Amino acid sequence: MIIYVNGEPQEIKQQPFTVADLLVLNQVEMPEMVSVQLNGEFVKREDYQTIQINDGDEIDFLYFMGGGAR
Amino acid sequence: MLKIKKEIYLQLIKYAWEEAPIEACGYLGGSGENVTEFQPLTNVDAAEDHFRLDPEEQFKVVRNWRAKGIKPLAVFHSHPETPARPSEEDIRLAFDPNISYVILSLEGDTPAIKSFKIRKGVVEPEAVEIVD
Numbered sequence: 001m002i003i004y005v006n007g008e009p010q011e012i013k014q015q016p017f018t019v020a021d022l023l024v025l026n027q028v029e030m031p032e033m034v035s036v037q038l039n040g041e042f043v044k045r046e047d048y049q050t051i052q053i054n055d056g057d058e059i060d061f062l063y064f065m066g067g068g069a070r
Numbered sequence: 071m072l073k074i075k076k077e078i079y080l081q082l083i084k085y086a087w088e089e090a091p092i093e094a095c096g097y098l099g100g101s102g103e104n105v106t107e108f109q110p111l112t113n114v115d116a117a118e119d120h121f122r123l124d125p126e127e128q129f130k131v132v133r134n135w136r137a138k139g140i141k142p143l144a145v146f147h148s149h150p151e152t153p154a155r156p157s158e159e160d161i162r163l164a165f166d167p168n169i170s171y172v173i174l175s176l177e178g179d180t181p182a183i184k185s186f187k188i189r190k191g192v193v194e195p196e197a198v199e200i201v202d
Contacts, residue, residue, distance in 0.1 A: 006132075007136045030165055033165040034165075035125035035128070035129070037129055042125075042126075060129060060132070060133070062125060062128050062129060062132065063165045063166035063169075064122075064123075064125075064163065064165055065095075065122070065123040065128065065145050065163075065166070066115070066120070066121055066122035066123065066163045067120070067121055067147060067156070067157065067159050067160035067163050067164070067171075068093075068117075068119050068120040068121070068157050068159035068160065068163075069093065069118075069119040069120075069149045069150070069151070069152045069157055070119050070152070070157050070158070070159060
C-alpha cells in the first residue's frame with residue numbers, strides 16, 4: 001500500500017501496519033516525544049500500538065519542541 | 071549553514087523584543103540552506119525562561135508551507151537575558167535530529183543569533199549568514 005508520511009509517499013508492505021510501526025520505520029527513537037495526526041486528526045499516544053494505517057492514508061508526525069534559557 | 075534573509079533576521083529581532091521578557095518562538099522555513107520564511111508561534115509556556123510550541127499550530131504551519139513547497143528548516147526561540155547558546159534544557163528537549171535550532175539572544179547591546187544541530191544531546195554549531 002502507499003501512504004503519505006509528512007507529505008511524502010511511502011510504500012508499505014507490512015500488514016497490519018500501526019502508528020507505532022510507522023514511527024519505528026522512520027527511526028523515531030522516542031515516540032512519546034512526537035505528536036501524530038492521521039488524516040488530520042490527532043492520535044493519542046496510548047493508541048499508537050493499535051491504530052492501523054491504511055492505503056492512501058495521510059499521516060504526519062512532529063517532534064515536541066520546547067526548551068528554556070537556563 | 072543557514073542563510074537567513076536580512077528581512078527575516080530583522081523580523082526575528084523585532085518579534086523577540088515585542089515578546090520580551092517572555093521567550094519568543096516560531097518556525098523558520100525555506101529550502102536547502104536558505105531561510106525565506108518566519109512564522110511566529112505561540113509560546114504555550116508564556117515564560118521568561120521556557121518555551122513550548124503548540125502541536126496543533128505546528129501541524130497547521132507545516133501543512134500550509136508544504137502546499138507552497140516550503141520546508142521547516144529551523145525552530146527559533148529567543149533568550150531575552152542569556153547568551154545565544156543551547157541551555158541544558160534546550161539540549162535535553164531537542165528530539166528532532168534533522169531540524170536546526172536557532173537561538174536569538176537579546177542579552178547585551180546587540181542581538182546575537184546562532185544555530186545548532188542537536189542530536190542525542192550532542193550540540194554542533196552551525197554557521198549562520200545574513201544575506202540580502
